[in-house]
Amino acid sequence: MKKLTVLASFVVAFFMFSCQKESSQEEGTPTEASQKEAWLTANLDAKFAASQKQVTAYLFPTSELAKLVQTPNVTEVRFVLGYADNTLQIQVDGVDKAGKKLGSVNSSLLKESAYDAKLAALKEVSDNTTKKRSALLKKHLLVSKEAFGWIEAWQNKLSTVKDLEEVTSYDGLRIRHFNLEAEVVAAMLKTNTANIGVFLGLNTKGKVTTILVGLDKNNAIKKASLTAKDPDDVYDGTRPSPPY
Template identity: 60%
Template sequence: MKKAILSVALVTLFFMSSCQKESAQEESKVVTTEQKENWLTATLDSKFASSQKQVTAYLFPADKMEALVKTPNVTTVRFVLGYADHTIQISVTGVDKSGKKLGTVSATVLKESNYSGKLSKLNQLTVSKTNKRTALLNAHSLLPKDAFAGIEAWQQKLSAVTDLEEVTSYEGVRFRYFSLESEVILAMVDSGNTANIGLFLGLNTKGKVTTVLIGLDKNNDIKKTTPTSKEAAAVYDFSEPCPPKGDPANFE
């Protein structure tokens, strides 16, 4: 009887361990100045590619993002890049019109090996460009299928370990951060029952790394306008990289 109980316990432990390996979330930390500097000189080799491929997305809690963009005078958010443990680190900073830093939100790094099934659902979804959207939101709105294609293209670059320096830089200068109007973030968190804003790295139509922002529910599934809808609640891109936009000497 003791052997049987021990066997059941070991099997249970095995499956618990397997589940933990399939989905993990690293502790959220604000990107440090040292990590920002390390990103500028990091060697994007096979070690980087192998480590970065394990990253599914960077999760920003909706409540903290809402508080950030509702901070008085915040007009823009900047997704600031850093580097540690052969992996890109990202946190978001809210700034005013002059570029003054007014607040920061750290990301939780999601590593979920079986997330591709959830992500592929983007190919079955659409997004409305008329339902309560401003001209600015429409300008940043991204078709779900295009979001999927961009994310997959980045993963393919990592798998091949090719052109990584080229796709992460502008004229030889590595991207420091990506800027986006705070109105876009506010629209994402106002859509209801959005638990996280998921930042997925992808490639844009110019073949450069960009930020793909997707509203996620509490299970980190793609948030839809209604449970039975074929419309994604929020899929956005077209953030502006620095360089060429902004001041490359200013990390934030």
């Protein structure tokens, strides 16, 4: 009887430990959780605007993104927003159909004050409209000139330090993350694309959104080919949460 009691206690203890471990994996690291919470209550004032205006883009190495989207059962990626040092932070989570996190990639902040000349490549060329793309890619494809306008609009909004709360929220609830099918990211992971640059912009609804642009090793806008003048495909169509 005593042996049975000890065995039962061991089984219960093991079960409790397993549950605690699973729970801690779902919650993520303390730093990650604290940054998410900080973003939801951050004061989007002049100090934030000045700091955020220094951020050109968020860089995600294609080698790490490739591993993420190739992870079994990853169907979507989430661009998760956080807040630290008066600046928006972004990481990419790979999730399954149920929304369970299966992996993540952290970004590095690109701060390049003279980046305007590189960014201008988006508005100086015409997009390749004859290129074959899947229906999903066409759905998320963004005209390069329009992408430039959206990015510029976000920078202008930061300069005015006006309505920042409004453009980062839906119905009074601040955006937590943006969702996008993993297939779109996979299509951008081409040879000689060193990073996927995630730029922030204001869409046609006047809300902040993420714009995905392929960048070369010098973080210049990636061209469709060595001889092409048009940039590689630029994507948006990310679904903000809330409201979706």
